[in-house]
Amino acid sequence: MKQVARITKETKICSLKHKAGLVICSSILLLLSIFYLPEQSNAKSKQNDLEYADACEEAIKTIQPLNVDKLDVCIKDIYNVVDTEGNLDGYSLGYFVGEEPYGYAIYSIESSDIRAFVFYPGVENLYKELEEKAKERDEVDETELINGIVYEGGLDYATFDEDGNRVGYLDEESEEDDDEFDEEEYDVDAVLNSVPVYQSNPDTGDSTFYYEAKSNIYQLLQPGSNEYYCIPDFGLAMITYPYICKHSPERGYTCDVVSATGIINYLGYLYNDNIIDTYNMIFDKCITDRSEWGTNPGTNVFDALSKYLYSCNPNIKFTVEYNPSYDKFKYAFTSVNKEPTPVRIADNNHSVLGLSCYEVNNSRYVGIWKNWYFEDGDSNKNNPDFSGQHTADSLINLMYFNYDDRTLWKDKDLECFFFNDAQSRNIKELNTAYISGNQMVIACYVPYGTTSVAFPTWTESNGQDDLIWHAGTIKNGTVAECTIDLNTHNKESGNYITHVYAYDNNGNCAKVAGITNYVNTKINNIYVKKDKMKGYTVSCDLPTGTTRVKFPTWSDVNGQDDLIWYDGIVDNGKGSITIDTAYHNNVGGKYITHIYAYDKYNNLIAFADTYALLSTRTEIYNAKLTNSTSGSIQCSFYAPVGTDYVLLTVTAEQAGRYGVRTYNLPVTSVNGYVSKNIYKSDHYNATGRYSVNIEARNSKNRTLGSKVGLYTDMK
Numbered sequence: 001m002k003q004v005a006r007i008t009k010e011t012k013i014c015s016l017k018h019k020a021g022l023v024i025c026s027s028i029l030l031l032l033s034i035f036y037l038p039e040q041s042n043a044k045s046k047q048n049d050l051e052y053a054d055a056c057e058e059a060i061k062t063i064q065p066l067n068v069d070k071l072d073v074c075i076k077d078i079y080n081v082v083d084t085e086g087n088l089d090g091y092s093l094g095y096f097v098g099e100e101p102y103g104y105a106i107y108s109i110e111s112s113d114i115r116a117f118v119f120y121p122g123v124e125n126l127y128k129e130l131e132e133k134a135k136e137r138d139e140v141d142e143t144e145l146i147n148g149i150v151y152e153g154g155l156d157y158a159t160f161d162e163d164g165n166r167v168g169y170l171d172e173e174s175e176e177d178d179d180e181f182d183e184e185e186y187d188v189d190a191v192l193n194s195v196p197v198y199q200s201n202p203d204t205g206d207s208t209f210y211y212e213a214k215s216n217i218y219q220l221l222q223p224g225s226n227e228y229y230c231i232p233d234f235g236l237a238m239i240t241y242p243y244i245c246k247h248s249p250e251r252g253y254t255c256d257v258v259s260a261t262g263i264i265n266y267l268g269y270l271y272n273d274n275i276i277d278t279y280n281m282i283f284d285k286c287i288t289d290r291s292e293w294g295t296n297p298g299t300n301v302f303d304a305l306s307k308y309l310y311s312c313n314p315n316i317k318f319t320v321e322y323n324p325s326y327d328k329f330k331y332a333f334t335s336v337n338k339e340p341t342p343v344r345i346a347d348n349n350h351s352v353l354g355l356s357c358y359e360v361n362n363s364r365y366v367g368i369w370k371n372w373y374f375e376d377g378d379s380n381k382n383n384p385d386f387s388g389q390h391t392a393d394s395l396i397n398l399m400y401f402n403y404d405d406r407t408l409w410k411d412k413d414l415e416c417f418f419f420n421d422a423q424s425r426n427i428k429e430l431n432t433a434y435i436s437g438n439q440m441v442i443a444c445y446v447p448y449g450t451t452s453v454a455f456p457t458w459t460e461s462n463g464q465d466d467l468i469w470h471a472g473t474i475k476n477g478t479v480a481e482c483t484i485d486l487n488t489h490n491k492e493s494g495n496y497i498t499h500v501y502a503y504d505n506n507g508n509c510a511k512v513a514g515i516t517n518y519v520n521t522k523i524n525n526i527y528v529k530k531d532k533m534k535g536y537t538v539s540c541d542l543p544t545g546t547t548r549v550k551f552p553t554w555s556d557v558n559g560q561d562d563l564i565w566y567d568g569i570v571d572n573g574k575g576s577i578t579i580d581t582a583y584h585n586n587v588g589g590k591y592i593t594h595i596y597a598y599d600k601y602n603n604l605i606a607f608a609d610t611y612a613l614l615s616t617r618t619e620i621y622n623a624k625l626t627n628s629t630s631g632s633i634q635c636s637f638y639a640p641v642g643t644d645y646v647l648l649t650v651t652a653e654q655a656g657r658y659g660v661r662t663y664n665l666p667v668t669s670v671n672g673y674v675s676k677n678i679y680k681s682d683h684y685n686a687t688g689r690y691s692v693n694i695e696a697r698n699s700k701n702r703t704l705g706s707k708v709g710l711y712t713d714m715k
Helices: 050-066 126-135 172-181 241-247 255-267 275-289 301-312 326-333 392-396 653-659
Strands: 073-083 088-097 100-108 113-119 149-151 157-160 228-230 317-322 343-346 351-360 363-369 399-402 415-420 428-435 439-445 452-459 468-471 473-475 479-485 494-503 513-519 524-531 535-541 548-555 564-567 569-571 574-580 589-598 604-614 621-629 632-638 645-652 660-666 673-679 688-697 703-714
Touching (some): 050 113, 088 126, 100 126, 126 149, 241 275, 255 275, 326 343, 326 363, 326 415, 439 494, 452 473, 452 479, 479 494, 524 574, 548 574, 645 653, 645 673, 653 688, 660 673
Parallel strands (some): 073 149
Antiparallel strands (some): 073 088, 088 100, 149 157, 343 415, 351 363, 363 399, 428 439, 524 535, 535 574, 548 564, 569 574, 621 632, 688 703
């Protein structure tokens, strides 16, 4: 009987700070020296010291092409991976960006490369996810969980408790499978604590593993990218465990049925046009067709899936292949001369959906939606249970397993379903590729064989009075796109509704899809606020898609002799600028400001104008000294327009040169009023005559006005 080893302690690389040590970052792959924790376990902990460092380096190198935003990625959490014999098999290393978990990588000691990885925000190290799910099981004593993951020689990893029960993976319907481990003995000492290494290569310095990857999903998925091969809509091929539990609790989760449901959904043949009805139908069909296999509905998924798809479209055919070549996977996912389709992949333990290929550093990976029940996956904001709309970020929300790691199908066959000449009915990944107050670019994937595509569009406010059938273009066989000029719709602000019709040569139309976009085409909510005495601030709501805003401004005095075209600030759909009279000859009165909003192509979207009325005061006005209380004098006055600050020079004559003090006072009031209390305690407690001089200056340190010779007596 196989033994499951126990890891007694987790090891972490726990801080981004150098003083805390033990950080592997994408900008500095490995730092200078090899650094060990004080404690080391026996046996395999004394293997090659560089093995640990190599694991970290390979983990960072592997995800660099996916790291299109050039995030500073580091390795923070490391757990051991052991096989079912209790032997150290590799390491599970957690990716982090700052304090946010960002996926993990599984390093294989045998092959010295990354066996599998996930690179996506919010995804914890695999063991942590397994541990959290295990703790949700009422019968599990979480203090007895093994701190580590067990690799079972296929697509699966799991965790165990100290009684040998496999937890955190199987659904409750399959709990009887855990019994085989009940009487096993554990070789605890055979599982070693990880030994962190802190190392860099002084010859290479900072990371050289950044590649110039495309940021647009349509560019990423094009043939010839040399990195990515992916079916255009893998998101539609997902159904999550929480969704199944919520909508079909009496049947429960089965990975085979999940993968079959994803295939049906991708091809556009949902039963009753409902994903949970499809799941339930396949679940029941598997049991009905092969009842002699008991209640495991995954045993007959081939028959159930083939019969259902044949009833929908007799032309859809698929074959079963064992241990297919990598090129076979790649061919299934590309859009060259065929419709790209998902691949069902199964080993003896688990079924998954193959969706992508990825090549990096001479390693070849197949991207899978792994169907593990704790994984919610790529859920959009509006529907956390199941997603059908995706962005470029969706591309990386996959688990990639290393095709060349032969332990994936050691002692078993990797069984795959490949489709031949399948053609979906879905319009997929309908999204707004670009939007501004001038235009919208709508894009989607259409079934292979589509010869024409139309994007009828109208504004919501007045029905379909402005309906226009915009013609789209088709690129690379399956990518459809349409640029819609909003001027053809009177450049109206509001909701724009767009439908998509895709036709083949026989006039057959794919299922119609639709999308709604809100567009603001105008400059709205212009607000002018006086900025103390030296000017004013203009703010406004900008049209959709504004990337640059100009605020040409001049004073009403002498026409446009002081005209300045200011570059405004664009922040979260709002524009703003602060005008300082120091740049306009310090004149007061009326100021005129125009507003020009531009899109990223430097096209003018909208224009608006506004004005401000400033004070015309050019001198210090109503300056006076008042004996407010015993031991203090109040100096007050009104500053001229444009004043940024004033200098108040106070002289206590009785104290001589020691009684002179200058105060720098910012002018904070809108009307220019300034008040300052002068205390004799600040002037050596001198009594008698005090004199005050006032000087007003603008932001360029230019004097705008002065007042000298104010006198009073201090008591």
